Amino acid sequence: MPYPEAVRFASATEADLQREEPPVKKLLCALALLAFVLPVQGAYVVRISDLQRSPTPPNPIRVAGRVTSTSPLKLNDGSGQITIAGATASLSDFLVVTGNWNGSVLTVTGEVDYALPPALTEMVYIPAGAFLMGNRGNEPYKPAAELPQHSVYLPDYWIGKHEVTRGEYRRFIEAGGYNNPAYWSSAGWSWKKTKTEPRYWAADQDWAASAGSSPQPFTQTDSHPVVAVSYYEAEAYCNWAGGHLPTEAQWEKAARWDGTPRVFPWGDVYDAEKYNNYYDHNAAGGGYTRYQTAPVGSYPDDASPYGLKDTAGNMREWCQDWYVSYPGSTSPFDYTGTYRVLRGGHWAYDSGVINMARCANRTNLVASYVAYTCGFRFAR
Ligand SMILES: [Ca+2]
Ligand SMILES: [Ca+2]
Numbered sequence: 001m002p003y004p005e006a007v008r009f010a011s012a013t014e015a016d017l018q019r020e021e022p023p024v025k026k027l028l029c030a031l032a033l034l035a036f037v038l039p040v041q042g043a044y045v046v047r048i049s050d051l052q053r054s055p056t057p058p059n060p061i062r063v064a065g066r067v068t069s070t071s072p073l074k075l076n077d078g079s080g081q082i083t084i085a086g087a088t089a090s091l092s093d094f095l096v097v098t099g100n101w102n103g104s105v106l107t108v109t110g111e112v113d114y115a116l117p118p119a120l121t122e123m124v125y126i127p128a129g130a131f132l133m134g135n136r137g138n139e140p141y142k143p144a145a146e147l148p149q150h151s152v153y154l155p156d157y158w159i160g161k162h163e164v165t166r167g168e169y170r171r172f173i174e175a176g177g178y179n180n181p182a183y184w185s186s187a188g189w190s191w192k193k194t195k196t197e198p199r200y201w202a203a204d205q206d207w208a209a210s211a212g213s214s215p216q217p218f219t220q221t222d223s224h225p226v227v228a229v230s231y232y233e234a235e236a237y238c239n240w241a242g243g244h245l246p247t248e249a250q251w252e253k254a255a256r257w258d259g260t261p262r263v264f265p266w267g268d269v270y271d272a273e274k275y276n277n278y279y280d281h282n283a284a285g286g287g288y289t290r291y292q293t294a295p296v297g298s299y300p301d302d303a304s305p306y307g308l309k310d311t312a313g314n315m316r317e318w319c320q321d322w323y324v325s326y327p328g329s330t331s332p333f334d335y336t337g338t339y340r341v342l343r344g345g346h347w348a349y350d351s352g353v354i355n356m357a358r359c360a361n362r363t364n365l366v367a368s369y370v371a372y373t374c375g376f377r378f379a380r
Helices: 014-020 023-037 166-174 186-192 231-240 248-256 353-357
Strands: 061-070 073-076 081-085 094-101 105-114 123-126 129-133 150-154 157-160 316-322 340-343 362-365 374-376
Touching: 061 081, 061 105, 081 094, 123 248, 129 248, 150 248, 157 248, 166 231, 186 231, 231 316, 231 374, 248 316, 248 340
Parallel strands: 081 105, 316 374
Antiparallel strands: 061 073, 061 094, 073 081, 094 105, 123 157, 129 150, 316 340, 340 362
């Protein structure tokens, strides 16, 4: 086994791993995703995307990637995808397989390793089951894009309790992931070009001054959310960390479901003081100086029934879906290939502040969009 900490998901909970792993071990685990670029005895280790450029490596070869389809089995490493024969796995499993490549299919001949390093962040387990997605119809705003409310069944999954922090994103950068095309989609890699870090990465910022107001300088710590990441930068981090962006359905269920859907994470009544937005006066969010993010989890009331923090405010969050109307919509639309969805409100001024804090709210942007209101959450 090339992966000292290879973990089959069912054998340990994320919480167990978080509790029991000493920091050095956790670091080793985080680096496990990088291990497949190192030679493994008896098989050439090949990046999936390289199979398109160099289609006939000597067999057997060893590849790693995430399962994006189970029938046929397809592995994706963030920049390429191949079909696998002779093995089965579940959607989103991270696999390392050894086999023979014939130019279009890899037939597994060796063992199948499941390798998921512990997440860098605390993860919340959401059990399988159906929930009601979309606007309840009696909410203070009823955009057509949120209708109709409909039942969605989701298999169980894990989602970050917090938005991804600067400290976590720094690990990705320092491990070389930001500059490794293996973790980027081809569109993301061509967008990134020479960038070496997200915009507004410097700790000291003054977004009030840059917006033409009186200065309101503040310092972003490692506990503050990473800001101004494009969809591509969020996606690459998730690939490196062995997971993915939440789907809209995963995000919404975790943000509001309590047997019935809440309008806001804390309940049905709006309160600007419960979450980090432009009008609250919580000291963690700057008090009366409005132009700043807050360390994740600073607002105890911005908590969903499952325990997720900051789904109403702080950063709005990229989801992996294209922006498409719900089944049965009377105003159908389909922005597949154009707009990605974001969920939740954010810290900055927006005239739709109450509207955006609702769990059913959907906003959308092109994947390359960079703004200091946009962050993300990690799921697997
Ligand atoms: Ca605020
Ligand atoms: Ca948020």
